[in-house]
Amino acid sequence: MRGILDVRCHAYSHKFGFSGSPLKKYAKALQLRYWHIPVLGVEPALCRHLQERPDYDRLFFIYERGLQEKQVFVERALNLLTQQPVVLLCFEADPALCHRSRLAAWLAKQCPLPIQHL
Template sequence: MPSVNFTRIFRMSLHTLHIVQGLSHQRERLFGKSDTIGYEGKNIDSFLDILIRNQIQEIIDVRHNPFSMNFTFTKAKLAGYLDSVGIRYVHMPELGIPGEYRQSLNDAGDYEKLFEFYRKTILGEFSLEKLAARWRKGRVALLCMEKEHVRCHRGVISKALGQMGFEVTHLY
């Protein structure tokens, strides 16, 4: 009966795994990996934990007005917390939806109208290549308040990036 060299099999398996991971990383470098996150219902510790576990290097805040009823997530405080764990903070208010457009959102139809308006106006005037270039440099996540990306304009942005070939993950 032939002997089985488990060490050799294990090394071959590791080699195969490294090849597959390498191909995955090459795809990410070429097309990028787009992440999004909302902070609704999160405290700063759990929020930072999600970012660290997912190796996020930069947060792009797409809120038009970077203030929050949860003071931890106002621009200055959030930037400080992110900096303390080595994550860059960038605010892109030009990608936000002004508050007056977000009033009276009661049902899915209201959100559909708002997001259609957003696609045609605000997002239509913005060069997505500006975002794409950031994703090609490292692991970046779009930030807004809403927990559910389908109720947030970052879902519209990430869908547009997905159409450009980016892999999109909604972290929270």
């Protein structure tokens, strides 16, 4: 079965239908699975002052360093990815400005799956 892996720290959004519970309901209606691994998200406090590229670079450096300490959760995500097609979900529209791109690259180093930004 295909699925959605929500990698936001908090599966909450002011955008209609973009919070965890509605997403889970919509996924089920589309015969998709929904998983949420909040530990793979970015703490909101780290995102407060993102304005320029160096701010994002600093955030991504901190994020990637933290992934080393979260290997149990990285392995859980890898397990999901290797069993069925899965998309990583976050809020940021631009993959270059979102931690999910860094997470996808990190996962791809451990499992040679193609990355496609939608």
